[in-house]
Amino acid sequence: MQTLRRPKVRDQAVDQIKQYIVAHNLASGDRLPTETQLAETFGISRLSVREATKSLEFLGIVEAKTGVGLTVGRIDMGRLTEHLGFHAGLLDADPQQLIDSRVILETGVLPCVARRMGADASIEQRLRTLIEQFRSVRDLKSWIVLDIEFHRTLLESSGLKPLVAFGDLLHVFFQRFRESVKKAEWKVGIESHQRIVDCLAAGDVTAATGELRQHIESHKERV
Amino acid sequence: MQTLRRPKVRDQAVDQIKQYIVAHNLASGDRLPTETQLAETFGISRLSVREATKSLEFLGIVEAKTGVGLTVGRIDMGRLTEHLGFHAGLLDADPQQLIDSRVILETGVLPCVARRMGADASIEQRLRTLIEQFRSVRDLKSWIVLDIEFHRTLLESSGLKPLVAFGDLLHVFFQRFRESVKKAEWKVGIESHQRIVDCLAAGDVTAATGELRQHIESHKERV
DNA sequence: TTCATCTGATTGTCAGATAATCTAGCGGCG
DNA sequence: CGCCGCTAGATTATCTGACAATCAGATGAA
Numbered sequence: 417m418q419t420l421r422r423p424k425v426r427d428q429a430v431d432q433i434k435q436y437i438v439a440h441n442l443a444s445g446d447r448l449p450t451e452t453q454l455a456e457t458f459g460i461s462r463l464s465v466r467e468a469t470k471s472l473e474f475l476g477i478v479e480a481k482t483g484v485g486l487t488v489g490r491i492d493m494g495r496l497t498e499h500l501g502f503h504a505g506l507l508d509a510d511p512q513q514l515i516d517s518r519v520i521l522e523t524g525v526l527p528c529v530a531r532r533m534g535a536d537a538s539i540e541q542r543l544r545t546l547i548e549q550f551r552s553v554r555d556l557k558s559w560i561v562l563d564i565e566f567h568r569t570l571l572e573s574s575g576l577k578p579l580v581a582f583g584d585l586l587h588v589f590f591q592r593f594r595e596s597v598k599k600a601e602w603k604v605g606i607e608s609h610q611r612i613v614d615c616l617a618a619g620d621v622t623a624a625t626g627e628l629r630q631h632i633e634s635h636k637e638r639v
Numbered sequence: 640m641q642t643l644r645r646p647k648v649r650d651q652a653v654d655q656i657k658q659y660i661v662a663h664n665l666a667s668g669d670r671l672p673t674e675t676q677l678a679e680t681f682g683i684s685r686l687s688v689r690e691a692t693k694s695l696e697f698l699g700i701v702e703a704k705t706g707v708g709l710t711v712g713r714i715d716m717g718r719l720t721e722h723l724g725f726h727a728g729l730l731d732a733d734p735q736q737l738i739d740s741r742v743i744l745e746t747g748v749l750p751c752v753a754r755r756m757g758a759d760a761s762i763e764q765r766l767r768t769l770i771e772q773f774r775s776v777r778d779l780k781s782w783i784v785l786d787i788e789f790h791r792t793l794l795e796s797s798g799l800k801p802l803v804a805f806g807d808l809l810h811v812f813f814q815r816f817r818e819s820v821k822k823a824e825w826k827v828g829i830e831s832h833q834r835i836v837d838c839l840a841a842g843d844v845t846a847a848t849g850e851l852r853q854h855i856e857s858h859k860e861r862v
Numbered sequence: 863t864t865c866a867t868c869t870g871a872t873t874g875t876c877a878g879a880t881a882a883t884c885t886a887g888c889g890g891c892g
Numbered sequence: 893c894g895c896c897g898c899t900a901g902a903t904t905a906t907c908t909g910a911c912a913a914t915c916a917g918a919t920g921a922a
Contacts, residue, residue, distance in 0.1 A: 425906070426693065437725070444727070450872060461907050463686075466873090467693045470649065474694035477725045482873045483915030491726045499698060500714055502657050505666055506700065508713040509801065517801040520747035528739070578740040578812075581728030582805045589716065589801075648875065673903060684876045689904090705904045706884030 425460050429468035432458055433478070437488055448478060448486035474499075493584040497591060504592035511593065512636070518586055519632050522567065523625045525574035530621050532573060539573045543613045550606045559602055560594045566609055593635050605631065648683050652691035655681055656701070660711055671701060671709035697722075720804040724811055735859070737812055742855050744806060745790065746848045748797035753839050753847070755798060762796045766836045773829045782825055783817050789832055816858050828854065 433454065442448070451469065455462040469486060472478045475496070479489040500507065533539045546566050553559045564587055571583045597605075608631040615624035656677070665671070674692065678685040692709060695701045699714040723729070732740075756762045769789050776782045787810055794806045820828075831854040838847035 434725070464906065467690060470690045471694050471697035474697055475722055477722065480873065482913065485872060491723065499700070503661055506711065506714050508667070508715045513799050513801060516751070517799050520799070520802065524743035524747040576736050576740050576743070577728040577732045578736060578809065579743065581723070581726045585716065585719065585723065586801065686876065703904065705882065706902070708903060
């Protein structure tokens with residue numbers, strides 16, 4: 417039997433606010449109508465509008481300042497990670513699928529990265545600087561930060577912003593595996609990063625792809 | 640100067656609820672106290688508790704059912720991507736990047752799809768059924784619906800849910816070019832779909848990849 | 863001009879009330 | 893005994909009205 421449920425007012429409000437942002441082509445920092453105005457426009461109480469804006473604010477889609485008003489915000493994955501990662505058990509994603517997705521995503525951009533690397537020397541420079549920083553890492557926490565940074569930079573080097581955004585999201589769900597990385601594996605990971613950049617710089621995309629695949633799939637052993 | 644601001648009640652509530660989940664080691668589906676009880680426990684009004692739970696519900700950390708109560712939720716990537724369209728990486732992305740991202744995403748899953756196709760005949764069946772439906776299409780609107788359905792099915796065939804979610808998101812931003820597709824291009828697109836499935840069924844991933852790349856990149860002419 | 867102050871606008875929080883919805887238990891009926 | 897509908901209680905969903913806290917800009921004095 418299909419339980420037909422009345423659509424909740426607050427969810428409608430969420431959709432309408434999002435729709436408002438899109439329709440008016442608002443960017444980060446732009447003003448939104450006040451809560452009262454939104455309530456009147458949508459024909460609902462201010463409280464329902466509030467629940468909607470508070471939800472959107474939680475994700476960073478809107479920002480609210482006391483005495484000022486609502487503005488369009490900017491989603492940052494750091495905050496998202498913080499809220500979602502507090503209890504890894506709640507994340508519903510198959511580890512196997514996460515790994516495979518990352519492999520496809522990151523190996524997929526390599527041809528693009530190699531091409532741009534040839535045209536812009538600063539890209540290789542940036543990656544190599546990161547690898548240097550790895551050598552002075554002492555604790556797991558900073559290793560994780562650097563590892564995420566490295567893979568993010570790799571995606572950024574492709575110049576494809578949508579994939580960077582998606583990569584960030586994957587990392588949120590990936591976090592829990594990272595925490596079980598053993599110290600012995602750090603060194604292996606660093607070497608692996610090194611080889612990937614070397615291959616790319618040499619224009620050998622195939623070798624870089626194989627190396628990166630193996631690097632990411634090494635997480636499967638910890639599942 | 641450091642602007643010290645009074646910590647907001649609902650943010651404290653959010654933290655306390657998260658803390659409650661961790662402290663009691665609750666898993667997905669477990670009951671939470673009622674809103675009233677939480678309000679009393681935290682010494683705040685029920686409204687503030689509500690704003691906190693609604694925010695957490697938005698992310699999927701908790702679930703609220705009318706007449707039942709609050710339970711701990713399960714965070715899935717699909718829900719998140721649904722709201723993540725506002726991420727700067729996507730809003731700012733130019734058409735070129737969207738196309739390139741799609742190429743990488745969809746060609747990336749092809750090896751995986753071909754592999755699964757060999758093991759499960761229903762996958763090929765599903766794709767071919769869609770191609771059949773294309774032949775009876777009359778207007779642009781239904782062609783678009785079918786086209787999206789085809790590419791979604793392709794991604795689903797890989798079994799990688801995260802990529803399906805991301806593909807859905809990309810399609811939202813892709814919508815605008817689709818509407819300028821000329822009728823003459825329909826037929827080309829349909830033939831293209833046909834060849835992709837044929838190549839996959841024959842196990843020729845390389846040919847399928849080339850075909851699919853060309854198929855998606857044909858949108859570049861309309862930018 | 864420059865600075866302190868005032869004022870209006872806007873969000874933040876609270877209290878109380880009513881509607882909608884679900885679960886569980888009760889009782890009737892075959 | 894077992895099944896079914898129904899009621900009662902619990903719980904979230906929504907609304908109304910009110911007041912506090914905060915901030916940006918206007919106002920006015922030195």
